[in-house]
Amino acid sequence: MNLRECIKDKQRIVIKVGSSSLQHKETGGLDYIKLEVLVRELCNIRNQGKDVVLVSSGAIAVGKRAVHLGKDDNPIAVKQACAAIGQARLMMTYQKIFSEYNHVAAQILMTKNTIVDPLNRFNAHNTFSELLKLGVVPIVNENDTVATYEIKFGDNDTLSAIVAALIDADLLILLSDIDGLYTDDPNQNPNAEFVSVVDELTDELMDMGKGTTGSSVGTGGMNTKLQAAKIATSAGADMIIANADDMRIIHRIMDGRDIGTFFKSHKDENFYLADYVAAMEHV
Numbered sequence: 001m002n003l004r005e006c007i008k009d010k011q012r013i014v015i016k017v018g019s020s021s022l023q024h025k026e027t028g029g030l031d032y033i034k035l036e037v038l039v040r041e042l043c044n045i046r047n048q049g050k051d052v053v054l055v056s057s058g059a060i061a062v063g064k065r066a067v068h069l070g071k072d073d074n075p076i077a078v079k080q081a082c083a084a085i086g087q088a089r090l091m092m093t094y095q096k097i098f099s100e101y102n103h104v105a106a107q108i109l110m111t112k113n114t115i116v117d118p119l120n121r122f123n124a125h126n127t128f129s130e131l132l133k134l135g136v137v138p139i140v141n142e143n144d145t146v147a148t149y150e151i152k153f154g155d156n157d158t159l160s161a162i163v164a165a166l167i168d169a170d171l172l173i174l175l176s177d178i179d180g181l182y183t184d185d186p187n188q189n190p191n192a193e194f195v196s197v198v199d200e201l202t203d204e205l206m207d208m209g210k211g212t213t214g215s216s217v218g219t220g221g222m223n224t225k226l227q228a229a230k231i232a233t234s235a236g237a238d239m240i241i242a243n244a245d246d247m248r249i250i251h252r253i254m255d256g257r258d259i260g261t262f263f264k265s266h267k268d269e270n271f272y273l274a275d276y277v278a279a280m281e282h283v
């Protein structure tokens with residue numbers, strides 16, 4: 001069976017969607033049509049009897065808009081206040097759409113401590129397990145309201161890979177505003193080639209992502225996506241980067257179509273999630 005065909009058999013899937021994929025570019029307001037299609041796709045995966053976890057950004061962006069703050073960078077306390085406002089709004093919207101499809105969503109907010117502290121990690125693991133057993137769709141974000149730099153993951157690409165590792169997912173899908181991995185920045189270099197499959201994350205490849213910043217709304221560029229790939233594939237999950245322009249891409253990926261960049265898992269028996277997170281540099 002080829003790599004893409006194997007995706008049909010995946011049982012536990014983590015899907016990450018970035019802020020820029022949930023907003024209208026012009027105004028920053030939530031794109032309800034995209035959200036609705038996203039939720040429908042997730043409910044459809046649930047209806048196939050698979051476990052699905054959503055890692056959704058957007059708390060700070062939604063909060064900023066709610067209190068009419070512009071696009072400028074704000075001090076950390078303001079961002080944290082915006083996250084408190086926006087996270088609740090975002091969840092309200094998700095809850096509403098999930099319930100329209102008779103599915104239940106739950107919220108899990110995490111910091112680095114959730115993983116580094118053994119008791120916290122044990123509790124988080126148990127909560128995910130129970131929710132998935134109950135057929136609920138956990139929606140995860142960083143606990144931006146309390147996370148300061150020393151306990152911050154900093155971006156949801158990394159967070160989603162950590163979640164995938166924590167719950168032993170077999171597939172992580174990162175959806176953002178790019179089609180996948182290129183040999184160079186396609187906006188700058190017309191000769192940049194698309195990479196469809198990454199067998200192994202070599203040092204050369206990891207270097208390729210350095211210096212990319214990504215979109216202005218989220219925090220993840222290609223570098224964070226490659227870091228995420230390192231975590232997910234070491235923990236035993238395959239990973240795909242694909243474009244969230246059309247959320248129906250999710251079922252196309254799940255059908256085994258050749259979409260986005262596929263990173264093959266290489267389970268590393270010496271990979272310890274807590275040690276990895278503890279050693280992560282502060283952002």
Ligand code: GLU
Pocket residue numbers: 018019056057058059060061141142144154155156157217218219220
């Ligand atoms: N946790 C942040 C938020 O919800 C987003 C982080 C990211 O975009 O990677 O606003």
